[in-house]
Structure formats: C-alpha cells, structure tokens
Amino acid sequence: MKTAFLKLPFHFSEEKLLKDLEVCKKYEFTSHFNKNDYSGDWTSISLRSPNGETNNIFALPQTEKKYKDTELLQKCTYFKAIIDSFECEKESIRLLNLKPGSVIKEHTDYNLGYEDGIFRIHIPIVTNKGVHFFINYEEVKMLPEECWYGNFNLPHSVRNEGKTDRIHLVMDCLRNDWSDKLFAESGYNFEAENVQPEYSRETKLQMIEQLKLMDTEISREMILQLQKEL
Known part of the structure; x- marks a missing residue:
C-alpha cells in the first residue's frame, strides 16, 4: 500500500513560527481559487509563487514557470531558515488558513505524490483540537512544531470545528537523493509507489x-x- 502520510524528523520552534506569522498577517490573504472544494473561509498567501507575488496562490506541480520568492519571504527569517534547510528545489510555498467552521471537502489532487517527483510538506503553525484532517480516510493529527508529508493524490479533507484558525506553512518540494534518504529513514514504502492510482x-x-x-x-x-x- 502506498504511503499516505509521514511524520518527518523535524522539530520547529512554535514561538518563532508565530513571530513570522504575525509579519504575514499584516498582508492580505487571498481566498482559495477552487470554490468547489471548500465551504466557509479558506485563504492563502504566497512566500514563493510563479511570478513572485504574494497574491498568486496557484500551486501547479512542475509548472513551466520558474517559481520566485516573494518580498514577504524576505521578512520572515525563520520561515526562510526552515525552507533553506530542505536540501532540494522548491516550487509553491504558501500559508494556508482554514477559518473556524470551514470545511475542505474530500477531493484528490493530480500528480501530487512522492511517486510523481514532488512532495507537499505541511508545518502547522496554529491549530486546535477541533481540526480533523483526513488523508486516505485516516485522521492525521498534525501539531505545531511538527512536519508532515501527505500524498494528496489520495482522497483528503479537512474540517475546522474549533474556535481558532488553522494555519499551516505548506511547501511543494522536488524529489532528489536527499529527500529519498529522508523518506527512507522515515518509513516511506518505495516498493508500492509504482502502483498507479x-x-x-x-x-x-x-x-x-x-x-x-x-x-x-x-x-x-x-x-x-x-x-x-x-
């Protein structure tokens, strides 16, 4: 069976994550472009985007355009240090905010699993006990300071039934030898990845x-x- 999700061996500072989040909150977040996939309020801001603009929140894996850091990333020194610690190329990097009472409906993405040469990383910054994140019908409890990979080719959904925002730092990274070693050490099932969904x-x-x-x-x-x- 393909690996649906992995907790990666990183531990980040919640205090420093929150400090950079405050910098980002001074900017305007943009509503997610796919209105069919959610109800409520789901917004985002880019730290790295196809044109280097914070309001360009499109995240198409391996696009023909070269992704660029936004001006906001330069003001977020801890986010930048985390991003630089991943020894691979990066594409889209965003903050994603799911407001209380909002739902990301169950859906699947396209070419967004490790087997496709790309991997999406979630680093929770703010969350609560009422957040329910499901990947391949299994609930994944992601907590601040942690780091997670999810195979989003598989069915996934999120509900925020709490009273506070759920904000994650989300990075799309390109697979290489460094990430293969990281995933192997974290328990990734390489044998199953060639099975086509x-x-x-x-x-x-x-x-x-x-x-x-x-x-x-x-x-x-x-x-x-x-x-x-x-």
Whole structure:
C-alpha cells in the first residue's frame, strides 16, 4: 500500500513560527481559487509563487514557470531558515488558513505524490483540537512544531470545528537523493509507489475543473490527458 502520510524528523520552534506569522498577517490573504472544494473561509498567501507575488496562490506541480520568492519571504527569517534547510528545489510555498467552521471537502489532487517527483510538506503553525484532517480516510493529527508529508493524490479533507484558525506553512518540494534518504529513514514504502492510482470518472471530472482554473500550458496538457481517459 502506498504511503499516505509521514511524520518527518523535524522539530520547529512554535514561538518563532508565530513571530513570522504575525509579519504575514499584516498582508492580505487571498481566498482559495477552487470554490468547489471548500465551504466557509479558506485563504492563502504566497512566500514563493510563479511570478513572485504574494497574491498568486496557484500551486501547479512542475509548472513551466520558474517559481520566485516573494518580498514577504524576505521578512520572515525563520520561515526562510526552515525552507533553506530542505536540501532540494522548491516550487509553491504558501500559508494556508482554514477559518473556524470551514470545511475542505474530500477531493484528490493530480500528480501530487512522492511517486510523481514532488512532495507537499505541511508545518502547522496554529491549530486546535477541533481540526480533523483526513488523508486516505485516516485522521492525521498534525501539531505545531511538527512536519508532515501527505500524498494528496489520495482522497483528503479537512474540517475546522474549533474556535481558532488553522494555519499551516505548506511547501511543494522536488524529489532528489536527499529527500529519498529522508523518506527512507522515515518509513516511506518505495516498493508500492509504482502502483498507479485508479481515479473514478467523477474524480477525473473534478480534476479537470480544478486545472481549468489554473489556465496554464501544463494544466491544459493535463486536461487533455484526463479527457482521453474518460
């Protein structure tokens, strides 16, 4: 069975994470672009984006555009130190904020598992006991100071039933020898990663709608491939 999630062997300072979060709160967060995937209030701000702007929150894996650090990242010295400690290339890096009472509906992403050459990292900054994060139908309790990988090709959803925000630092990183060693030490199942996921017709249609919102050359190529598979 493919590895759905992994807790990675890092331990960060909650105090320093919160300090950089306060810097980010002085900027405007942008509502997530895919309105179909959530209800309530789900917002984001970019520390690294395709054009270097904080309000560009698109995160398409291995896009044709070179990702750039935003001006905000330069003001967040601890976030930058964490990012630099990952010895691999990075694409999108964002803060994602799920407000109280909000829900990210169950969905699957496309080409967003370690087997695809990319891995998404979640570092919780603010959370509460009412947050319920499910990956492949299993609840994952992510706490501040921790670091997690999730295979988001698999079904996943989040509910914030608490009274405070849920804010994570989310990084998309490109796989290399350093990350292979890290994942091996953390218990990743390499033998299972070549098993191709079987997406339902409904899931493929949802993926196509998500990719249409991005409107890039690579997203259009993905749409054509998915349409052939319908």
